[in-house]
Amino acid sequence: MKGTDVTGLPVFDPDLLPDADLASPALHAEYDLAALWRRLRDEEPVYWHPAASESSDGSAVSAPGFWVVTRHADAVAVLRDGQRFTSTSGNVLETLLVGGDSAAGKMLAVTDGPRHAEVRRLITAALTPALMDRLAERIAAQVRSLIRDALDAGTCDFGRDVAAAVPLATICDLLAVPDADRPYIHRLGASSVSSHAATLSTADAWTAKNEILSYFLDLADSRRGSGGEDLVTMLANAKVRGRPLGTDEIVFNCYSLILGGDETTRLAMTGAVHALAAEPAQWRALRGGEVGIDPATEEVLRWTTPSRHLGRLATEPAVLGGRDIGAGDVVTVWLASANFDEREFADPLRFTLDRTPNRHITFAYGPHFCLGARLGRIQLAATLEALRDLVAGIEVVGTPGHVYSNFLGGICDLPVVLKAA
16 A cells, blocks of 8 residues: 555555455545546546455355446446436445345335336425425524534534534434434444444344334334324325325335435535645635635535445446446446546545536436435535634544445544634
């Protein structure tokens, strides 16, 4: 390995590409992959990742190979083409490499075609401007209260003490999860796709996922026929083409909302504080009003890219980046690379709050563009505003902790001292 990045992680040597297992959570948590991504973008932008094998001679294959898409333009091409690159067999390596997702056709993220459009319209209609405005007020008040508490305490772990609380509260408000159950839901949500330690097993992750599904099964059953305005109640009583949604559709989409809205936003918020501490000039520009909150929010989203990849299955032969993709091949789009593509972004390894244009794909692209994008932006903007208004200085006082996952990535634990303005 060569050198370290600003987090202290060793830089993965791109010459070791043949040994890199991009499905490994440890690779993403323990190494800076920027040089590897650049090598792939420059030399093999659509790269065939060989099958993982259990034996040294490759005789016992444990997971199939897959395509790795690293350039921004190619990523957009895949994500917008739901016909040739489908989500219905899974949208992350964890499910695609084992042959499918049990939620296919039931959860929006792994549903395509008319059913996807119909259920998406239901959820979108429930996220009214009035609801978003009410949530924005609550979020702003909560973030400011948490940051004031951190200032009073002197030292805090921003990831645990501030960032962990905000998205969880917001999504649980949308779903009307009882306050007493929220720590339980957060713990399960975080461990179902990632871990804050290297010791989480696949069995642990599946156990957490099943517990979430069981929880929302009971919650949905209790709200059938009721008149609440939360999303669980709406889904439990909604009809598409005159027929109620299936229980599995309700439960899987509640799980998807927790997954998409909790840990990803926490990682973006924590990554924002880390980046501002590491870049004093950008921090001064934000505090002094030289940079607006909206462009700063977009740059943080690009810089942190909490969702590292999205997966698709090719439904027919296709040519991408000069490579022949076969029908049935797993295709992974690496947002963590595409958001730093020199062909799209000037000086992409520089954190620049006033970057424009900033056509990042942190929220994906095309028919599966993130439903919670507006909510994520509201939470991140509220964090930046509170930091700007209440905090004079940020000092990292411990080693950042990185999340263990091939799907989510970034800093989950960040010991800091916040100095009051």
